[in-house]
Amino acid sequence: MRHMEEAIKMTETEELKPPVTSVGVIGWVKSNLFSNVFNSILTVVTLYLLWKIVPPLFQWAFIDSVWHTSAKACRGIDGACWSIIYNNFRFIIFGFFPYEQQWRPLVAMFILFGLFFYSRERKHWKKPLGYAWIVGLFTMGVLMKGGLFGLASVESTQWGGLPLTLLLSVFGLTAAYPLGVILALGRQSKMPGVKWLCVLYIELIRGVPLISLLFMSSIIFPLFLPEGITINKILRAQVAIILFTAAYIAEVVRGGLQGMSRGQYEAADSIGLNYYLTMRLIILPQALKIVIPPTVSILISAFKDTSLVVIIALWDLMKTTQSVLSNPEWMGFSREAYIFIAILYFLGCFSMSNYSRKLEKELSAGEQQ
Amino acid sequence: MNKGLSKKAEKNMSDDAMIEITDMHKWYGDFHVLQGINLKVQKKERIVICGPSGSGKSTLIRCINRLEEHQKGHIIVDGIELTNNIKDIEKIRAEVGMVFQHFNLFPHLTIIDNLTLGPIWVRKLPKSEAEEIAMFNLEKVHIAEQAKKYPGQLSGGQQQRVAIARSLCMNPKIMLFDEPTSALDPEMIKEVLDAMIELAREGMTMIVVSHEMGFAKSVAHKVLFMDFGQIVEENTPEEFFEHPQHDRTKLFLSQILH
Numbered sequence: 001m002r003h004m005e006e007a008i009k010m011t012e013t014e015e016l017k018p019p020v021t022s023v024g025v026i027g028w029v030k031s032n033l034f035s036n037v038f039n040s041i042l043t044v045v046t047l048y049l050l051w052k053i054v055p056p057l058f059q060w061a062f063i064d065s066v067w068h069t070s071a072k073a074c075r076g077i078d079g080a081c082w083s084i085i086y087n088n089f090r091f092i093i094f095g096f097f098p099y100e101q102q103w104r105p106l107v108a109m110f111i112l113f114g115l116f117f118y119s120r121e122r123k124h125w126k127k128p129l130g131y132a133w134i135v136g137l138f139t140m141g142v143l144m145k146g147g148l149f150g151l152a153s154v155e156s157t158q159w160g161g162l163p164l165t166l167l168l169s170v171f172g173l174t175a176a177y178p179l180g181v182i183l184a185l186g187r188q189s190k191m192p193g194v195k196w197l198c199v200l201y202i203e204l205i206r207g208v209p210l211i212s213l214l215f216m217s218s219i220i221f222p223l224f225l226p227e228g229i230t231i232n233k234i235l236r237a238q239v240a241i242i243l244f245t246a247a248y249i250a251e252v253v254r255g256g257l258q259g260m261s262r263g264q265y266e267a268a269d270s271i272g273l274n275y276y277l278t279m280r281l282i283i284l285p286q287a288l289k290i291v292i293p294p295t296v297s298i299l300i301s302a303f304k305d306t307s308l309v310v311i312i313a314l315w316d317l318m319k320t321t322q323s324v325l326s327n328p329e330w331m332g333f334s335r336e337a338y339i340f341i342a343i344l345y346f347l348g349c350f351s352m353s354n355y356s357r358k359l360e361k362e363l364s365a366g367e368q369q
Numbered sequence: 370m371n372k373g374l375s376k377k378a379e380k381n382m383s384d385d386a387m388i389e390i391t392d393m394h395k396w397y398g399d400f401h402v403l404q405g406i407n408l409k410v411q412k413k414e415r416i417v418i419c420g421p422s423g424s425g426k427s428t429l430i431r432c433i434n435r436l437e438e439h440q441k442g443h444i445i446v447d448g449i450e451l452t453n454n455i456k457d458i459e460k461i462r463a464e465v466g467m468v469f470q471h472f473n474l475f476p477h478l479t480i481i482d483n484l485t486l487g488p489i490w491v492r493k494l495p496k497s498e499a500e501e502i503a504m505f506n507l508e509k510v511h512i513a514e515q516a517k518k519y520p521g522q523l524s525g526g527q528q529q530r531v532a533i534a535r536s537l538c539m540n541p542k543i544m545l546f547d548e549p550t551s552a553l554d555p556e557m558i559k560e561v562l563d564a565m566i567e568l569a570r571e572g573m574t575m576i577v578v579s580h581e582m583g584f585a586k587s588v589a590h591k592v593l594f595m596d597f598g599q600i601v602e603e604n605t606p607e608e609f610f611e612h613p614q615h616d617r618t619k620l621f622l623s624q625i626l627h
Contacts, residue, residue, distance in 0.1 A: 274459070
């Protein structure tokens with residue numbers, strides 16, 4: 001016993017510092033950038049490319065650029081002509097919405113951003129938030145449409161720019177997600193009628209590009225309507241976007257459902273939960289969580305796909321920008337214009353993907369380490 | 370044919386029979402997995418079923434709460450016959466608790482939420498009452514301090530005890546155990562068996578599929594040996610282990626009691 005105790009007793013050693021080239025800044029550089037020959041070459045090539053690209057880019061975008069001039073003054077310069085944004089800002093963002101009333105879509109967007117920001121925390125997902133959303137949506141509707149509370153009426157044909165993009169995306173994605181989940185569950189159904197209906201839907205919709213669906217909704221569908229009945233063009237585009245996105249979400253959710261072990265179903269059965277409760281309380285929370293990454297990819301794509309409504313002459317953010325560029329006065333500054341809306345789209349997509357990471361982290365609270 | 374026997378069966382059934390299985394057969398496609406099963410389980414009776422893998426013992430108990438469907442014969446649980454009638458199935462499932470080999474806890478819920486799920490959504494109890502029941506049963510299996518944790522943070526033995534408590538929260542009349550300790554490390558088997566012995570002491574009707582012969586000897590009223598889908602031998606533990614009658618039983622016992 002004595003021997004064991006002595007052997008187990010650890011001898012005190014002098015504390016040695018790790019060698020300089022393996023920790024700290026130098027250590028990081030060495031292990032990440034120059035760890036082997038291939039990586040070192042890659043690092044050198046990348047640094048060279050950065051040196052070639054970044055300073056001229058910076059020069060063009062910030063140093064030689066002009067921000068508040070007229071179109072004529074922009075013609076001769078070397079730098080970026082951000083004046084195209086400055087001068088056309090309100091048209092790009094708001095489209096044909098009447099000039100004096102443009103505070104209305106602005107306020108509506110702020111309400112939307114506010115609601116989103118507050119909804120980030122799952123702790124806030126209680127009844128008051130639900131009511132806040134209902135009130136918020138109603139207010140946004142009134143602000144955009146007008147006609148109530150002394151606001152001038154603005155037809156939906158005049159809605160455009162960023163509010164229209166947000167409208168199509170937010171309603172599109174919010175409606176497509178539950179529809180996709182229902183389709184996925186339907187596809188798994190034991191009733192052949194339900195199952196084949198869902199399969200047909202998913203395969204047909206996935207087989208055509210969104211553009212063709214938008215065309216169909218905008219041009220072919222009205223041909224089938226009786227005389228005199230028209231359905232709002234934005235509504236038609238909205239439905240096309242919802243139906244399209246739902247098909248893709250359905251397949252992703254189906255993948256998640258297939259990953260569920262039978263034991264979960266059996267445990268739910270043995271407690272006495274019916275189909276609806278089993279899905280709602282046990283299966284879907286787990287399955288949907290697993291497929292957050294591909295789901296968010298689909299939602300991000302759908303957000304960017306709203307720009308396709310350009311094709312059916314809806315004046316979303318992309319189309320307003322394009323029309324500014326077709327104005328002879330501002331023709332030729334497409335780089336600046338597209339960089340600007342690219343930044344806007346990026347902000348939207350990045351916040352979605354950022355949020356999804358946050359959501360995943362929160363939901364992994366109880367996972368085995 | 371599964372219809373029409375219920376009333377007759379009720380009259381013939383002794384008042385104390387919790388489970389009555391008559392000439393039950395089950396096929397998986399062409400494979401005859403359960404062949405002519407006859408079994409009667411009285412109230413407060415404890416049965417251990419053993420046998421080689423593939424003998425159909427798990428399938429048998431899974432037929433009792435309709436996780437598997439039988440094609441021929443009758444299964445009557447607490448007076449209700451098991452047919453395709455969903456209402457009857459749900460009634461039976463509310464009275465029969467099951468503990469699985471792989472625990473099957475819900476990983477996305479805390480322990481206490483795992484337990485209150487049934488009482489709240491099936492028994493329609495208010496949350497506070499469900500939580501009281503949950504804590505009571507967690508204390509019964511000596512794991513109350515883990516109530517706020519997630520299943521992934523517990524050991525196998527702890528998870529299985531939680532699974533037992535979860536079934537108990539539905540106040541079942543019968544508990545089915547499908548190899549409850551087979552997936553556990555040896556040092557955790559005892560804590561789970563202790564919880565089961567505690568249950569036995571309180572008079573629960575139990576059917577346990579297990580290879581834990583010590584448990585069978587100390588707690589079971591009857592031990593059943595199954596092989597190739599048939600109940601080969603059925604006896605009290607003393608008789609079963611001291612004087613096994615069939616050769617197959619003797620072979621099996623020699624293999625597991627080494």
